[in-house]
Amino acid sequence: MSGVGRGELTDKAWAVIGPLLPEPGRRSGRWRDHRQVINGILWKLRTGAPWRDLPERYGPWKTCHERLRRWTTDGTWELILARAQVYDDGQPVEWIISVDSSVVRAHQHAAGARKKGDLPGGVAIPAADGEALGRSRGGLSTKIHLAVDGRGRPLSVLLTAGQAGDNPLLFPLLDAIAVHTSGRGRARKKPRMLIADKAYAHDPTRSGLRRRGIPHTIPERSDQVARRAAKGSRGGRPPTFDPHVYRQRNVVERCFNRLKQWRALATRFAKRAALYRSSLLLVAALIWLR
Template identity: 75%
Template sequence: MRRGELTDEAWAVIAPMLPDPGGARGRWRDHRQVINGILGKLRTGAPWRDLPEHYGPCKTCHERRRWTADGTWDRILATAQVHDDGAPVQWTVSIDSSIVRAHQHAAGARKKGGSPTSPATPGTQDGEAIGRSRGGLSTKIHLAVDGRRRPMSNLLTPGQAGDNPPLLALLDAIRVNEPGPGRPRKRPDVLIAGKGYAHDSTRRALRSRGIRHVIPERSDQVARRTAKGSNGGRPPAFDKATYRKRNVVECCFNRLKQWRDLAARYAKRASLYQASLVLIAAVIWLP
């Protein structure tokens, strides 16, 4: 087993989630070999054509992207999150975002029925979560992480987008099928976020969902409330001890960006780049 490949324990968990190698589509190449090839490409950031021969034809690994559309990668992550490895989900959830530079190869994705030069949403490249700013092309990853530094959900936006608008959608994307009957759990015990999420509307939305949150006030909010005197109301509750645990999301970003294909975006399609994030998230959860 080479560095970054699936361990025997990890393979035993995800193998039942994959199509039958001899199923209706004909004889598939060994799934484990192909997934290890994809992981090798994500680890090194090499072009598909430079994939080592021991992973099989590079075209086979590249075309296995069809699992993005049928939800196979999502099912693998969902299975990994409930795997009983002695470290259950810790529902103190931290959220944050990080920007990755988009390589020039990521630009110019063709629209269906259009051309690479077709009009796009302002600030984006054909709606593929690529933004253009003074720093060039970039994508922003929004991430929710449990208390053990493991990714629970992710979203992509153009690099110049704000942190706060995708917050509720990021929380809605959390779905953990805990062992036993019942619906997937979505609501964290505590949500920890930075000052970029310190909006009154956000606090109201979290309170309406019954989510306890630890978000510090921005300096301008403190000054505005203080200037109003007794009419400014009380400051929102803030637990400093809990807020110190927010670094887990930074640690998770650090782990994700050890995979060079995630540290810089080469994929033209946002769906394919996000599928890579989902696969690496599953690897982090697996033993």
């Protein structure tokens, strides 16, 4: 394909993504090119425009939407991100992992998904936590939980309703990390160091990390400091905290900024949490392939 447009797949990214996409099915008529379709999906994510406003150069909007849904159900987007994470660009995964969450406003069109999770055309997408929509201080919203490596590249992404807490998602977020190497063997999941903010400063969380053998840098909340001080010598020693290491946590904030440069990620329009997460995974893969 000649003349890569703004925000479209580069040749380098397509060389990684293309071989992972399903083969065209047996059907009459011309099969729409996969690269053209993904570029259409990226245009929609970049602009935040309705699907029906998709430019004609990307083909029918229903085709783009349908493949986004089908590749959500068969795990194609997860496969793309997993392959991008081991792409040999001379910068391997940095296992100082930072975690955080960010709330995004949900447009009114994001509400009203079918209760059974069945979509037209026989495609079934399981509903998750009420489609990860809830009421937070800013109104109808979704919370993105993100783990990134030391260079700010996404390792795992989970969604909850906007009012959900951060701490309960820490271990599921870590369990969702699986980076395969070029050789044989199990995927690596365990970080060399975990950095998180005060939202994760809970004693059971610290105990769980110690049982897993994961060193961590998490600051204490002010109420924890006061409670320990009130107990005097019985309060024990404060948890280990390295302020120099903690400064590296800004990489997760920068990753959120990069994700939210895509307007359909900064505001959620998708009714299905699974489709919104697939959009996040696609953009996350592109961050790795830049």
